[in-house]
Amino acid sequence: MDTLDSPHPLMLALLLGLAPMAAGAQAAASGADALQSQVEGLLKQQNLPQASAGDGNQRQPWRVEVTLGQLDPRLKLAPCDKVKAYLPDNAQLWGKTRVGLRCEQGPVRWNVYWPVTVKVWGKALVAAVPLRPGNTVAQADVVVGEVDLAASGSPALVRVADIVGRTVVRPLEAGQSVRQDDVKSRRWFAIGDPVRLNVRGEGFLVASEGVALSPGDEGRCVRVRMDNGRVLCGQPVGERLVEVTL
Template sequence: MLYRAAFLLCLSLTGWSARAQSVLDPALLERVRQLAETAARATAPPETRVAVEIGALDARLRLAPCRQVQPYLPTGMSAWGRSRIGLRCTDGVARWNVTLPVRVSVFGRVVVAATPLPAGVNLSQEHLAMADIDIAAEPGAVFTDASALLGRTLGRPLAAADAVRAPALKSRQWFAAGETVQVRAAGSGFAIVAEAQALGPGLEGQDVKVRFESGRVASGRAVGERRVELLL
């Protein structure tokens, strides 16, 4: 009995449940970095640079010894910005599953505000500049061509050197209610084009109802000047 008690005490003192950081050997950290970088590059624009900063596991965790730790990207977890990489023990005394914080930066040359810009300004060339920034630092699509932004209206103010992102722009109205629009209906292996009357304003990227000459009403997406796309 005394021997058994001494043995159990020895296990507790030597860390039968190891501190969390002890599982993060250099080889595993490199696999985590490669996984995060690969996931980020899958959706990153061409000619961008990806950098991965790996955080630390919760110091309060006690993990059983593991001979094989598998890193993975949890379902629904973002591959950009502040995220987490899963670590699961697949061969050890006990199976465990934890997540490791990471920060993934994606550096690219994009359109930014040349000066502080107020909400409501109609963008012109003098308002815009190009700069290398971390496009993963905030949500929202960025632009690599300033000409695509000319004439667009800001929906919120931007500080100098802020990226001009899609959420900062007011939605364009492609047509008004009552206007005749061209509807492109597409399905598996076919596409047809017909005219219809818009039953509401066509706001960029939003659904709108249209009425065909036959009287049939359908809902499609406003995609351009007097153009609606209907997916069947």
């Protein structure tokens, strides 16, 4: 059973099997320590985020910090003989996430989530000066600094070429990480434009041509119909240029 958002203590007692109040405080303290050990043990078995060869950080390994939050102190869990820690489906060790804990053997089966924050420090672009909506970014407006790459759902920009000439859509202070959502996407071509298509794979590159079936907006998949009628989805990377990675 999943925990509810800020439930009334009495409801928690009824749902999870509240122990007698006199012994409950001591049991909760020791129980929390045991659960935390379970969470820590699971995290030690996981592969932490690492810079890949394609992100420009291969010479600068990421520095990862994992911080455990706390369960709701009002939460009183029924005794359990066997607790299992697990990563929920689709959970990633990136930014704000959680580790699941479920009672697999006990008088009351329960399931709770322990909050976890994973900070991933790496090199990316930061504003060198305050940038305001409507500003066009020049090369002198950004510098490389260490930022928490996982602090936002929007990817941090790492290459100067990805931002110079683009328009700022959100205010940025000096020293603040520049994210993909902070600047306006570029449209490299329109529907119906002829485009060049580079298909990349391990150890090979095939160049072809086609026609855009959707706008070539930066960061979005564009559908391209090739001369043989086949339709591929690729990333717009330049003026009438699309790349597909196999």
